[in-house]
Amino acid sequence: MKKVIVIGLDGFEPKIVEAMMARGELPNLMKLREQGGYSRLKTTASAQTPVAWSTFSTGTNPGGHGIFDFLTRDTKTYLPLMALSRYEQKNAFVLPKVVNMRRGTPFWDLLSAKDVDSTIIRIPCAYPPDKVKGRVLSGVGVPDLRGGFGTPTFYSTRKDLHTEQSEKVINVSVENDKVATHIIGPRDPKTKSDHKFDISIEIQKSENKIVITSQGQPDKLEVGLGKWSKWLKVKFKVAMMQSVAGIVRFNLRQIEPHFELYASPVNFETEEPLFPISSPQEYAHDLAMKIGRYYTAGMAEDHDGLNNERFDETSYLDQCRIVLRERRKMMEFELGRFEKGFLFCLFDTPDRLAHMFWRFTEPNHPANRGEDVSRYAKVIEEHYRECDEIVGEAMKHADDETLFIVLSDHGMNSFQRGLNLNTWLYENGFLALKSGFKPGESGDFFQSVDWDKTKAFAMGLGCIFLNRKGREANGIVNEGDVESVQSGIVSGLTGLVDSVRGVVAVRSVARGADVYHGPYANEAPDLVVNFSEGYRVSWDTPLGGVPQGLFADNTKKWGGDHVIDPALASGVLFINRKFRAESPGLVDLAPTILNALGVAKGGAMEGSDLLS
Amino acid sequence: MKILVLNLQGAARVKLFADERLENLRRLMDMGCFGELEGDPREWNILARRESHTLTLDEFLTQAEKDVAAFDDFAALQTKLESGVWDYCQLNASFSTGGGSADPYLDFDLRLGDALQHLSDDTLLAIIGESCFVLVASNNPITGYQDGSTLDLTPTILELAGYPLPSGIEGRSWVAGMELNRASGLTEDEQAMLRERLSGLGYI
Numbered sequence: 001m002k003k004v005i006v007i008g009l010d011g012f013e014p015k016i017v018e019a020m021m022a023r024g025e026l027p028n029l030m031k032l033r034e035q036g037g038y039s040r041l042k043t044t045a046s047a048q049t050p051v052a053w054s055t056f057s058t059g060t061n062p063g064g065h066g067i068f069d070f071l072t073r074d075t076k077t078y079l080p081l082m083a084l085s086r087y088e089q090k091n092a093f094v095l096p097k098v099v100n101m102r103r104g105t106p107f108w109d110l111l112s113a114k115d116v117d118s119t120i121i122r123i124p125c126a127y128p129p130d131k132v133k134g135r136v137l138s139g140v141g142v143p144d145l146r147g148g149f150g151t152p153t154f155y156s157t158r159k160d161l162h163t164e165q166s167e168k169v170i171n172v173s174v175e176n177d178k179v180a181t182h183i184i185g186p187r188d189p190k191t192k193s194d195h196k197f198d199i200s201i202e203i204q205k206s207e208n209k210i211v212i213t214s215q216g217q218p219d220k221l222e223v224g225l226g227k228w229s230k231w232l233k234v235k236f237k238v239a240m241m242q243s244v245a246g247i248v249r250f251n252l253r254q255i256e257p258h259f260e261l262y263a264s265p266v267n268f269e270t271e272e273p274l275f276p277i278s279s280p281q282e283y284a285h286d287l288a289m290k291i292g293r294y295y296t297a298g299m300a301e302d303h304d305g306l307n308n309e310r311f312d313e314t315s316y317l318d319q320c321r322i323v324l325r326e327r328r329k330m331m332e333f334e335l336g337r338f339e340k341g342f343l344f345c346l347f348d349t350p351d352r353l354a355h356m357f358w359r360f361t362e363p364n365h366p367a368n369r370g371e372d373v374s375r376y377a378k379v380i381e382e383h384y385r386e387c388d389e390i391v392g393e394a395m396k397h398a399d400d401e402t403l404f405i406v407l408s409d410h411g412m413n414s415f416q417r418g419l420n421l422n423t424w425l426y427e428n429g430f431l432a433l434k435s436g437f438k439p440g441e442s443g444d445f446f447q448s449v450d451w452d453k454t455k456a457f458a459m460g461l462g463c464i465f466l467n468r469k470g471r472e473a474n475g476i477v478n479e480g481d482v483e484s485v486q487s488g489i490v491s492g493l494t495g496l497v498d499s500v501r502g503v504v505a506v507r508s509v510a511r512g513a514d515v516y517h518g519p520y521a522n523e524a525p526d527l528v529v530n531f532s533e534g535y536r537v538s539w540d541t542p543l544g545g546v547p548q549g550l551f552a553d554n555t556k557k558w559g560g561d562h563v564i565d566p567a568l569a570s571g572v573l574f575i576n577r578k579f580r581a582e583s584p585g586l587v588d589l590a591p592t593i594l595n596a597l598g599v600a601k602g603g604a605m606e607g608s609d610l611l612s
Numbered sequence: 613m614k615i616l617v618l619n620l621q622g623a624a625r626v627k628l629f630a631d632e633r634l635e636n637l638r639r640l641m642d643m644g645c646f647g648e649l650e651g652d653p654r655e656w657n658i659l660a661r662r663e664s665h666t667l668t669l670d671e672f673l674t675q676a677e678k679d680v681a682a683f684d685d686f687a688a689l690q691t692k693l694e695s696g697v698w699d700y701c702q703l704n705a706s707f708s709t710g711g712g713s714a715d716p717y718l719d720f721d722l723r724l725g726d727a728l729q730h731l732s733d734d735t736l737l738a739i740i741g742e743s744c745f746v747l748v749a750s751n752n753p754i755t756g757y758q759d760g761s762t763l764d765l766t767p768t769i770l771e772l773a774g775y776p777l778p779s780g781i782e783g784r785s786w787v788a789g790m791e792l793n794r795a796s797g798l799t800e801d802e803q804a805m806l807r808e809r810l811s812g813l814g815y816i
Contacts, residue, residue, distance in 0.1 A: 070813055071816075079806065080810060082810065091735075092733045092750055093640070093728040094728050144812070147809055148812045149813040149814070151812055166808055166811035240756070241632075241638045241641070241642060242638075265812065299813065303814045355814065461815055461816075542810075542815065543807065543810060561815070563815070
């Protein structure tokens with residue numbers, strides 16, 4: 001075949017898709033189903049974006065690519081780390097380098113070796129970007145300028161504001177309709193203070209807008225009440241001789257009685273990114289010249305702003321539409337010049353949108369607290385229709401010699417209750433706290449955990465690690481005792497009932513050794529907890545908290561999730577050719593795509609061609 | 613702490629400090645302190661002048677039974693640095709003659725970049741030009757522009773590197789009485805930063 005086009009719809013849930021198609025909706029996906037076929041698509045353990053897309057890329061289980069969760073732990077300090085990439089610095093005198101922690105061989109390496117072109121837009125876990133014949137724009141894994149998944153800033157004249165998770169709050173004052181403040185830039189590792197970029201805000205009450213004046217581009221930026229502004233390019237002087245560029249956009253929340261302004265996380269700027277985000281390096285900026293500035297951070301949708309209630313659902317939807325629109329422009333631009341080879345474009349928005357709007361589909365969701373849910377109850381379905389339109393647009397570029405694939409990495413489900421996994425380990429004698437401490441008195445990062453008496457700890461989105469001798473800094477579990485500690489946890493957690501609701505919260509617990517194999521399996525969690533629908537690890541668990549009580553209601557706006565038993569979190573797969581429909585999995589895509597383009601599959605690839 | 617001195621005889625201050633192409637040097641200037649030196653530039657390594665004898669930095673360290681080595685070219689220095697077995701290394705390079713290179717400053721910066729690859733964090737690096745210097749050490753509390761006497765540089769180097777100062781020294785350490793930077797575990801501020809970086813994920 002001459003061309004393979006793959007459209008990724010992150011978190012597109014089969015149950016919703018199937019119900020809508022049964023009603024005759026989603027015409028383009030239905031057409032695709034008729035032309036070729038549709039199936040649910042087996043996801044990875046665990047069912048998370050970076051894990052699943054890395055399996056798509058490499059055709060191996062996570063043991064073959066080394067990404068098991070968004071987070072991993074530092075075996076020396078027990079601290080959580082971003083699992084997707086790492087800054088490595090040989091010594092204090094040289095510049096740090098970003099190293100991609102997704103290893104294995106992505107199938108585009110094999111295409112490049114056979115001189116087949118690839119265009120890959122926003123693939124997760126390719127930061128720094130893979131070098132290919134063609135072009136790559138990195139997706140999930142690209143940080144904001146502060147080095148994290150994204151830190152927005154909220155400006156307010158209110159003095160009683162509490163800073164929530166992952167945000168900065170700046171208390172400002174208005175004098176003569178003017179506010180002097182700054183954008184927060186990267187943290188200076190030496191002085192431990194934040195670099196700043198000064199802005200001056202003029203409030204124009206009669207026109208319900210503000211004008212932001214700065215040394216940035218443009219020098220004057222208008223922001224209308226309740227509206228998302230255009231991008232402002234800013235520069236932080238990080239040292240006497242170095243500056244770092246970024247882009248930020250604003251949403252004006254209120255002028256009176258309180259002045260309130262939201263600023264997005266500062267994204268890398270494409271002309272002068274802090275670290276390369278595309279391959280070849282200039283591709284990111286060439287693209288911006290064609291379609292305009294765009295979000296470069298891996299997490300483009302500002303879910304923090306909504307979760308922290310800095311803006312409302314309508315503004316979040318507006319922002320999701322901006323992201324969707326710019327992604328669509330990227331896709332259309334590339335499809336327009338696409339002649340042969342492989343083209344991939346990922347749309348993250350279905351996932352980020354459904355996380356935040358799922359609760360409106362469940363009137364009894366604890367996060368609703370009596371709120372009228374009808375206004376937003378159909379948002380996810382409406383969004384799925386927009387995604388179907390995008391599929392239709394892309395399908396126009398599929399001719400007789402094109403293999404056309406639409407898939408999602410995992411589905412989406414309800415998240416009503418969270419399990420405090422570390423508290424369960426504590427109550428069952430696997431995790432110990434220093435004397436005098438009880439659950440609820442220990443902060444996150446395992447602050448009060450007594451490592452000399454701890455056999456196992458939970459971190460990330462359902463991972464349990466044993467505190468193994470010779471591996472963890474204060475490991476106490478001997479090789480010979482690993483099996484008994486694992487069985488103890490597996491038998492204790494499997495079938496665990498949430499006594500408040502009287503339902504089973506944990507369906508099973510997988511042993512790392514049973515589900516992962518390959519060169520990086522030794523980095524895998526020892527156990528992975530498979531939750532029932534409606535459950536997930538609690539908010540306090542991923543960063544190593546040991547709160548009081550086993551279960552907690554999820555009262556956050558982030559009311560949907562998919563990090564449950566992978567058997568319940570399948571994605572979708574549509575292909576414009578008849579394909580083998582018995583349990584296709586993400587591992588099968590790489591061999592299928594390679595074969596379609598006449599390239600042999602890689603030695604480590606575990607799946608098989610779905611078309612043969 | 614190990615000490616690496618790059619003694620660039622005749623290297624002009626205006627070139628070292630103002631040439632934007634010297635990326636490695638500029639990064640080091642940002643990391644540590646730099647400035648002008650007053651006095652005879654050839655006397656930078658003098659610790660003490662006694663009646664019959666002048667004590668120099670390398671001599672002092674040799675007496676302390678340290679692994680001390682001096683080189684005239686980068687290649688030999690590089691081999692020594694790569695070995696990891698050394699306490700004090702000094703490179704003597706002459707810029708007055710140009711060293712045969714068309715662009716000795718850029719050439720130096722590139723070679724400096726290679727040398728930096730082989731240092732450990734606990735290294736003090738001093739670059740000395742004609743009446744000017746750059747000084748980088750993790751515990752150095754002084755940043756930015758600093759000027760002083762040529763004779764003060766060596767006591768400063770010794771104090772930062774953790775050596776007791778010999779009696780009767782001529783200069784005065786710039787960091788005398790100052791609290792040196794210390795490496796520490798995860799501070800509260802760093803914890804907050806880690807939390808901020810990870811929690812933007814949404815899932816946590």
